[in-house]
Amino acid sequence: MMIxxxxxxxxxxxxxxxxxxxxxxxxxxxxxxxxxLQNKVLIGVKESSVSPELEVKSLYSQLEATLKNKHVLDxxxxxxxxxxxxxxxxxxxxxxxxxxxxxxxCSFDHIFKLVPLSKRWQGTISVAVYAEEKDVHExxxxxAYLQSCFQVFKEMx
Numbered sequence: 001m002m003i004x005x006x007x008x009x010x011x012x013x014x015x016x017x018x019x020x021x022x023x024x025x026x027x028x029x030x031x032x033x034x035x036x037l038q039n040k041v042l043i044g045v046k047e048s049s050v051s052p053e054l055e056v057k058s059l060y061s062q063l064e065a066t067l068k069n070k071h072v073l074d075x076x077x078x079x080x081x082x083x084x085x086x087x088x089x090x091x092x093x094x095x096x097x098x099x100x101x102x103x104x105x106c107s108f109d110h111i112f113k114l115v116p117l118s119k120r121w122q123g124t125i126s127v128a129v130y131a132e133e134k135d136v137h138e139x140x141x142x143x144a145y146l147q148s149c150f151q152v153f154k155e156m157x
Contacts, residue, residue, distance in 0.1 A: 052148060052149070055148045056141075056144045056145055056148045057144075059143075059144035059147050059148055060140055060141055060144040063140045063143055063144060064137075064140055066082055067080070067082045067136070067140065070082060070083065100123055100124075101123065101124040101125070101126050102117075102121050102123060102124070102125045102126070103125075103126045103127075104117075104125070104126075104127055104128075105127065105128040105129070105130065106127065106128075106129060106130070107129070107130045107131065108129055108130070108131040108135060108138065108139035108142055108143075111127075111129060111139070111142050111143065111146065112142070112146070114127060114146065114153075115146070115150055115152075118150075118152045118153070119152070129143065
């Protein structure tokens, strides 16, 4: 008789523990869904709030201002060097990137070759873009288009 009473108490206790765990599970699932919904809303607002044309023009203006205000001359006094830093972040769950940066250079004519390169190399990329004085504005437009049109080049500050 004593064993039956203790078994009943144990079953009731375990049933209560399972019920509490299920409630905690539902709360955590609800919290996860709300976080996912917030991320979708934020991404949707960010993508739809500005037209692509305005985004490209804005990026071009930022690049042009950086080139005008934050450039230095090299040691020969011939070349302007503008340090334009863009921090990109891959969305979703990704493997942590190693502490290796791919460093390259190109003329503005070949800048679109960075798109397939960025798809193959998942780490940080540092690029030096060369453009003659007469081609600077065209180079800035191409960089602005890259940053606007390709997710991998989007800025996350």
